[in-house]
Amino acid sequence: MSSERRLATMTAFDHELSSRLALLRAQGLNRELRRIDSAQSPRIVVGGRVFLNFSSNDYLGLANDPALKQAAVAALQRYGAGAGASRLICGSLAPCHELEEVIAQFEGTEAALTFSTGYATGVGTLSALLGKNDIVILDRLVHASLVDGARLSGAKLRVFRHNDLNQLETILRWAAPKIHPPSPKDQAPPHRALIVTESVFSMDGDAAPLREIVELKERYGAWLMVDEAHATGLYGANRRGLAEELGVSDRIDVQMGTLGKALGASGGFISGSRILIDYLVNRARSFIFSTAPVPASAAAAAAAVRFVQSDAGERRRDLLWERVEDLSSSLPAGAGKRRSAILPILVGDEAKAVHAANALRDSAIFIPAIRYPTVARGAARLRLTLTAAHTRLDIAHALSALRALNFELSGLL
Numbered sequence: 531m532s533s534e535r536r537l538a539t540m541t542a543f544d545h546e547l548s549s550r551l552a553l554l555r556a557q558g559l560n561r562e563l564r565r566i567d568s569a570q571s572p573r574i575v576v577g578g579r580v581f582l583n584f585s586s587n588d589y590l591g592l593a594n595d596p597a598l599k600q601a602a603v604a605a606l607q608r609y610g611a612g613a614g615a616s617r618l619i620c621g622s623l624a625p626c627h628e629l630e631e632v633i634a635q636f637e638g639t640e641a642a643l644t645f646s647t648g649y650a651t652g653v654g655t656l657s658a659l660l661g662k663n664d665i666v667i668l669d670r671l672v673h674a675s676l677v678d679g680a681r682l683s684g685a686k687l688r689v690f691r692h693n694d695l696n697q698l699e700t701i702l703r704w705a706a707p708k709i710h711p712p713s714p715k716d717q718a719p720p721h722r723a724l725i726v727t728e729s730v731f732s733m734d735g736d737a738a739p740l741r742e743i744v745e746l747k748e749r750y751g752a753w754l755m756v757d758e759a760h761a762t763g764l765y766g767a768n769r770r771g772l773a774e775e776l777g778v779s780d781r782i783d784v785q786m787g788t789l790g791k792a793l794g795a796s797g798g799f800i801s802g803s804r805i806l807i808d809y810l811v812n813r814a815r816s817f818i819f820s821t822a823p824v825p826a827s828a829a830a831a832a833a834a835v836r837f838v839q840s841d842a843g844e845r846r847r848d849l850l851w852e853r854v855e856d857l858s859s860s861l862p863a864g865a866g867k868r869r870s871a872i873l874p875i876l877v878g879d880e881a882k883a884v885h886a887a888n889a890l891r892d893s894a895i896f897i898p899a900i901r902y903p904t905v906a907r908g909a910a911r912l913r914l915t916l917t918a919a920h921t922r923l924d925i926a927h928a929l930s931a932l933r934a935l936n937f938e939l940s941g942l943l
C-alpha cells in the first residue's frame with residue numbers, strides 16, 4: 531500500500547517536471563546528453579558513426595595525448611583511484627601538491643591552489659573573498675561559475691555591459707567612496723570592491739581590454755579577478771594567458787585558470803600570493819567541503835602544464851593559430867579575423883540554431899548550438915572551436931558543410 535502511494539506521488543512529481551520540460555522543448559531550449567564512444571579528439575564516434583568534432587575546448591589536443599595518459603596511469607598505480615576525502619581531512623595527496631608547484635612556477639606566482647573543477651574555483655573563490663559589506667562588479671558575459679560565486683557571497687552586485695569601460699568606470703565612481711580598509715579607529719568593517727572578468731570570453735572568443743581595466747581598478751582602489759579559462763596555454767610568451775600577453779599579470783590580484791580546456795585534464799586553479807592561497811584554503815567552501823580531485827587527474831594536469839611550457843607546447847600553440855588562420859582566411863573579409871580558437875556563428879532564434887546543428891550532424895560534423903541560458907535569449911549561435919589536432923582538410927570539410935547550409939557566413943562575429 532505504501533509503495534502504491536509512493537508510486538502515485540512519484541507520478542505527480544514526474545508529471546510536474548515533465549510539463550516543465552515540455553515548456554523548454556516548446557522554446558527550443560531542451561537539452562540532451564549525446565553519448566560518445568571514443569576519446570575526445572577531432573574525430574568522435576557517436577552511435578557507431580564517426581563525426582568531425584568542432585565542439586571541444588581541448589584547444590591544444592592534449593585530452594588524449596600520451597604524455598597526459600602516461601602521467602595519469604603512473605599516478606593511478608602509485609596513489610590509487612580515489613582521493614578518500616577533502617584535502618584538509620585525510621591528508622593531501624602528493625600529486626595535488628606537485629600540480630600546484632608546477633602551476634605556480636608556470637604562472638610566475640608565489641603559490642597556486644587547485645579545485646576539482648573550474649566551476650568550484652569560481653564559486654569558492656568569490657564567496658571566500660567577499661561578504662555582504664562588499665561590492666562585486668561583473669562583466670555581463672562572465673561565466674556562470676563567477677555569477678553564482680558573486681551571488682553566493684552576498685556582496686552588492688553590479689553588472690557592466692560587455693567590455694564597456696565607460697560603464698565600468700561609472701560603477702567604480704559610485705563604489706569608490708564606499709570602499710575603505712579596516713579602520714582601527716571606528717571599528718568599521720572593511721568594504722571592498724572586486725571587478726570580475728574573463729580574459730578571453732568563453733562563448734565569443736573575444737578579449738577583455740585588460741590593460742584599461744587594470745588602470746581603472748588601480749585608479750579607484752578596487753580589486754581585480756581575471757578568469758583565463760579560455761586563454762591559459764594559448765596566449766603570452768610563456769603561454770600563461772592574455773594577462774601575460776598584455777603585460778599586466780603582476781597587477782591582477784586574483785588569477786584564475788582551468789585545467790580542463792587547453793590543458794586537457796580537469797580542475798581549476800587560482801594563482802597568486804602565498805597569503806591569498808592560505809586564505810582560500812581556510813575560507814573557500816568548495817575547496818574545504820569537497821573530496822580532492824583523483825590523483826590521476828592532478829597528475830595529468832601537471833603533465834599538461836609541463837607540456838605547455840616546453841618547445842613542443844609552443845609548436846602545438848603555433849599549429850592551433852595556423853588552423854585558425856586557415857579557417858579565417860576562407861571567411862568573408864572582416865569575419866572571424868580575431869586570433870581566437872572560438873568562432874561563434876550567430877543565428878539568433880533558438881530553434882533555428884538547433885536545426886542548423888542537426889543539419890550539420892547529418893553531414894557528420896559536430897558543431898554545437900549554444901542557447902539560453904548559456905547565452906542570452908534570442909542570441910543562439912553555433913559555436914565552432916578549433917584545436918591544434920584538426921587538419922586543414924577537417925577545416926575544409928567544416929566550411930563546405932556550413933556553406934551548404936546557406937548560412938550567411940557574415941553572421942560570424
Ligand SMILES: *Cc1c(COP(=O)(O)O)cnc(C)c1O
Pocket residue numbers: 647648649650652673675728732757759760788789790796797798
Ligand atoms: C569552463 C569555464 C569554467 C568552469 O570550468 P570547469 O572546469 O569546466 O568547471 C569557468 N570559467 C570559464 C570562463 C569557463 O569557460
